[in-house]
Amino acid sequence: MxxxxxxxxxxxxxxxxxxxxxxxxxxxxxxxxxxxxxxxxxxxxxxxxxxxxxxxxxxxxxxxxxxxxxxxxxxxxxxxxxxxxxxxxxxxxxxxxxxxxxxxxxxxxxxxxxxxxxxxxxxxxxxxxxxxxxxxxxxxxxxxxxxxxxxxxxxxxxxxxxxxxxxxxxxxxxxxxxxxYLFDNRYGTGQSVLDALLRTTNLLIAGRTVVVAGYGWCGKGVATRARGMGATVVVVEVDPHRALEALMDGHHVAPMMEAARLGDVFVTVTGNTRVIRGEHMAVMKDGAILANAGHFDVEISIPDLEGLSERWESFRPNVRTYVLKDGRHLHLLGEGRLVNLAAGDGxxxxxxxxxxxxxxxxxxxxxxxxxxxxxxxxxxxxxxxxxxxxxxxLGIALDELTEEQRLYLDSWKED
CATH class of the missing domain: 3.40.50.1480 (Adenosylhomocysteinase-like)
Known part of the structure; x- marks a missing residue:
């Protein structure tokens, strides 16, 4: 063996x-x-x-x-x-x-x-x-x-x-x-995805519109870091509570068909399949960047992207530039795989x-x-x-409950 x-x-x-x-x-x-x-x-x-x-x-x-x-x-x-x-x-x-x-x-x-x-x-x-x-x-x-x-x-x-x-x-x-999940999914994914975007494209985040598909803990991390670097963030969600949370966190919320027309950078973080499809790619800006931060390479439909394209070229490591039949260019990072590890250090x-x-x-x-x-x-x-x-x-100590406080928390009485 x-x-x-x-x-x-x-x-x-x-x-x-x-x-x-x-x-x-x-x-x-x-x-x-x-x-x-x-x-x-x-x-x-x-x-x-x-x-x-x-x-x-x-x-x-x-x-x-x-x-x-x-x-x-x-x-x-x-x-x-x-x-x-x-x-x-x-x-x-x-x-x-x-x-x-x-x-x-x-x-x-x-x-x-x-x-x-x-x-x-x-x-x-x-x-x-x-x-x-x-x-x-x-x-x-x-x-x-x-x-x-x-x-x-x-x-x-x-x-x-x-x-x-x-x-x-x-x-x-x-x-x-x-x-x-409180730390890995939010802070880890947030920083590592933005790191992968920066090192792979060498482009500016500030002033761009970043579309984040999925506002779970990973999506929150990506949206927070992108906004912190000066991007306008649009969140795409199917869950009403998460959509409301994104709105109250200061992000725009829109369906993918609408967001597809606005975005400069797209990051999928849903764990689902075919989140970005051909109909979305058909209306994207020339030069839009597509990245996936979900586990499997199914969130961005690569067959749809290939069907819209005449060919693809590679000018930088981990970047495939698809030349569409109408002359636009869409850039796919890390072959649509987990971008923070495929194109970064995780x-x-x-x-x-x-x-x-x-x-x-x-x-x-x-x-x-x-x-x-x-x-x-x-x-x-x-x-x-x-x-x-x-x-x-880290040399940080926690406070401790007093016996009085423990009894108070365990009781239904106010005194």
Whole structure:
């Protein structure tokens, strides 16, 4: 059985430097590694992960291995994999199956290779790993104790699988932990998407109209950062409460057909399919920029874009300029994949320190606790532990309730 398959093992020194840089800014993960290092609670666990394979993820995978697990990793996006980081991980004993620029067929083959040795615990990003186990590797299910899922899209897919009565083992919705979505989805996505837009296009955000499709936590982050850089923000929503929230946050709200005529930059953050379609592209400005920050590359309809175009050209890395039959140009970033990772370095290190700390604690919980099949929340005490450790690393102390205050909050009386 192949133990790893990566692009170039000689790139390991470059990857090791990236990992060392990230580790300096991950105090919560460091504190947890220090706490559990001697105990090695994951000894005997074969942990299979499908994640974005870059330096911050490498810090999580190394920590899991340090705590005793046999760690196997596949990339969760062909354009987010960093080949030098993969090489550094293999050098440290992590089994890696990924390379940047894989075809879809190679991507799924990598997941299969990661699963062929069996699994005790899964860590997933988008639910592809869990879906493959149920569809192609049902013989592995009796051994699997459960897993963790860190994305909004993945949790939605898990809940759909659970509703159909088909989810055969417990999965913890890491995405729904406060320590994850309040910071990762909002501040992480907001900064990393704008970073990817800036480094990919080298264009000014101030004065432009940025259309944000979806006003969940990720969309709020993108809209806030774009507005902070001087853009006019138009939000497209299907949910009335989120639309009202966007309006009261100071953004314009419009349906996509109207927003398509106004936007200079479009960012989809919905987790849904065909959010920007041919009829929208047909009325966009010449030179409009299209970017997706949802997990899968289905939010911007690339077949529709190709159908409207004579050809595409590339003048900058991660930018495809489609020349439309009427002479207009539309610029697609990162092939329509997750733009902050396909065309950038992903979320800031300190943000992923929180998210990966939740992943680590959830993996430990799954390994040591027998849970019923289904989707479970991160236990509150673990979620709070991550927040406390982060504050501790910053030298910030919390106030405490007095006994009088506790009694008051527990009582229905006013005195």
């Amino acid at each position: 192949t133990t790893s398959r990566i692009a170039d093992p000689s790139l390991a020194p470059s990857g090791a430097n990236k990992i060392r840089w990230a580790w300096q800014y991950m105090p919560v993960l460091s504190l947890l590694a220090k706490k559990y290092r001697d105990e090695k609670p994951l000894v005997g666990c074969r942990l299979v992960a499908c994640l974005h394979l870059e330096a911050k993820t490498a810090c999580l995978l190394r920590t899991l291995k340090e705590l005793g697990a046999e760690v196997v990793a596949a990339g969760s996006n062909p354009l987010s994999t960093q080949d030098d980081v993969c090489a550094a991980l293999v050098e440290e004993g992590v089994h890696v199956f990924s390379r940047r620029g894989m075809t879809s067929e190679e991507y799924f083959d990598s997941l299969r290779d990661a699963l062929r040795g069996g699994a005790d615990v899964l860590i997933d990003d988008g639910c592809d790993l869990v879906a493959m186990v149920h569809e192609e590797f049902p013989e592995l299910i009796p051994r699997i104790r459960g897993g963790c899922e860190e994305t909004t899209t993945g949790v939605k897919r898990l809940r759909a699988l659970d509703r159909e009565g088909r989810l055969q083992f417990p999965m913890i919705a890491v995405n729904d932990a406060y320590s994850k 979320h800031p290190v300190e943000i992923m320190d929180l998210s990966f700390a939740v992943q680590l604690l959830s993996a430990l919980y799954i390994w040591t606790t027998r849970l019923a099949p289904g989707v479970s929340n991160v236990p509150e005490e673990l979620d709070l532990q991550v927040g406390r450790l982060k504050l501790e690393s």
